[in-house]
Amino acid sequence: MIEYALLFAFSCYGLALLMNIYRIIQSPGPGDRILALDTLVINAIALLALFGILEGTTVYFEASMIIAMTGFISTVSFTRFMLRGDIIE
Amino acid sequence: MIIEILITACLVISGIFGLVGSFGLLKLPDPMMRLHAPTKATTLGVGGALVASMLYMHFINGNFSFHELMITLFLFLTAPVTGNFIAKTHLHLNHKARDLPPTGTDRPWASYESDAMREKIEAEQDATAN
Numbered sequence: 001m002i003e004y005a006l007l008f009a010f011s012c013y014g015l016a017l018l019m020n021i022y023r024i025i026q027s028p029g030p031g032d033r034i035l036a037l038d039t040l041v042i043n044a045i046a047l048l049a050l051f052g053i054l055e056g057t058t059v060y061f062e063a064s065m066i067i068a069m070t071g072f073i074s075t076v077s078f079t080r081f082m083l084r085g086d087i088i089e
Numbered sequence: 090m091i092i093e094i095l096i097t098a099c100l101v102i103s104g105i106f107g108l109v110g111s112f113g114l115l116k117l118p119d120p121m122m123r124l125h126a127p128t129k130a131t132t133l134g135v136g137g138a139l140v141a142s143m144l145y146m147h148f149i150n151g152n153f154s155f156h157e158l159m160i161t162l163f164l165f166l167t168a169p170v171t172g173n174f175i176a177k178t179h180l181h182l183n184h185k186a187r188d189l190p191p192t193g194t195d196r197p198w199a200s201y202e203s204d205a206m207r208e209k210i211e212a213e214q215d216a217t218a219n
Binding site: 004006008011013015019023028031034035042045052053065068072082083 | 103107108110111112114123132134139142154156159163177179181182
């Protein structure tokens with residue numbers, strides 16, 4: 001039962017990643033592009049957690065923690081650059 | 090058996106929420122509406138996946154860890170910050186301050202860090218426009 005649910009969740013997140021990539025390529029403005037990148041990072045974290053369930057190890061949580069941190073920092077620096085034209089003043 | 094049903098439910102809910110969040114990013118008409126879909130739904134989707142992972146590791150693999158809760162907590166703390174920053178970017182890029190509706194207080198819309206900075210930048214923009 002868990003295997004089928006895992007397959008379902010994997011395909012959902014795969015489809016979500018494809019939608020995000022489409023939105024990054026074809027976007028009405030820079031704000032939407034940054035938002036799509038942020039969503040891409042969050043979906044990647046979920047995909048990594050699902051892969052950890054599939055493999056049955058806890059190794060991937062450190063990796064997803066690091067991805068979460070770099071995703072947050074990069075989103076903040078992108079928006080900061082759009083707002084001020086500079087990241088560290 | 091109950092644990093398996095619980096893990097399956099968490100996985101399915103997480104997948105549906107992740108998909109709906111990214112679909113909303115494509116489908117919603119207004120930029121502010123598009124901001125709503127991923128920052129709420131995807132965070133819940135990741136939360137479901139991480140709770141399912143924690144239950145699986147504890148009850149089926151037999152090693153319990155708090156790491157998933159750390160990631161969930163980190164995402165719940167950072168999602169409002171990134172949402173606020175992206176909303177500020179949208180206001181800054183697509184709207185002039187004088188076109189926005191009144192805030193109802195003395196303070197204007199916070200798309201710059203201070204009022205003096207806002208007046209300076211808008212004066213520069215007006216000078217280049219004229």
